[in-house]
Structures are given as structure tokens and as C-alpha cells.
Amino acid sequence: MTDNAKIKIAFICVHNSCRSQIAEALCRHFAGDIFECYSAGTEAVPAINNNAVRLMKQLHGIDMEKTQYPKLLSDIPPVEIVITMGCNVECPFIPCKHREDWELDDPSGKSDEEYIKVINIIGDKIMEMSSSIYDSWRKE
DSSP states (O other): OOTTOOEEEEEEESSSSSHHHHHHHHHHHHHTTTEEEEEEESSOOSSOOHHHHHHHHHHHOOOHHHHOOOOBGGGSOOOSEEEEOOOSSOOOOOOOSEEEEOOOOOOTTSOHHHHHHHHHHHHHHHHHHHHHHHHHHHTO
16 A cells, blocks of 8 residues: 555445445544545435434534435445444445444434434544554555
């Protein structure tokens, strides 16, 4: 990896409407200098989850509807890192150098507190991953 090349990362979930969209937005917000961030799903949906949009604006000032939209796996480029959200389904094989499953509960249909909990966990995981993966990949 060259010093100025960004690592391509994709956050994958079934519908690409909530957790994976939150992860894409927070990745770009917290680690956009390291990662080229994408999210995608295996099934098409018409829009990003309204509660996720509202709470991301409230907590981080990020308007996901301005910069993101639900995408299918075929809509994103090849990536080096794949993060699955923990959808309790068989995720498709996506070639990559590193893969993790974050096993996050889906907050859809639950309280704002559950959304905030998931948003905070995703933010923490992105911060941890950005330092550990970037440091190890720079040595290659």
C-alpha cells in the first residue's frame, strides 16, 4: 500500500438501510483520510431508515440522505475490507483481504436509545479499526 492510497472498505447488510449506512457515514466522518467507505446490501430498499437519518444528524451533524443511498453489492467497487453487520443470514462471498462480522443488533423498530447504542458501537469499532488496520497495512 502506498502512503496516499486509501483502503477500500465495505459495510454489508441485507437491506443497506440502517447499520451499514450508519457505518459508511461514520467511517467517512472519522476515518475518511484512511478509508474509501462504501455500504451495500443483498436486497434493494427504497430509502435509508428514517430514525437512523434523524439520529445521525442529531448526534454527528451528518445528513446521510445528502451523500448516501441504498446500494446493492453490484453497485460498489472491489474492496480490501468487508465488514458484515451481523444480519443472522448467510452473507455472500465477497473477495477481500480482511473480513469481520460485527454482530450488531438491528435497532429498526426499536427505541432511540437502541439506535444510539448501535451508532456508538459502530463509531467505536471504526476508530479502533482505523488505527489497527492502517498501522499494520502501512508496514506491508
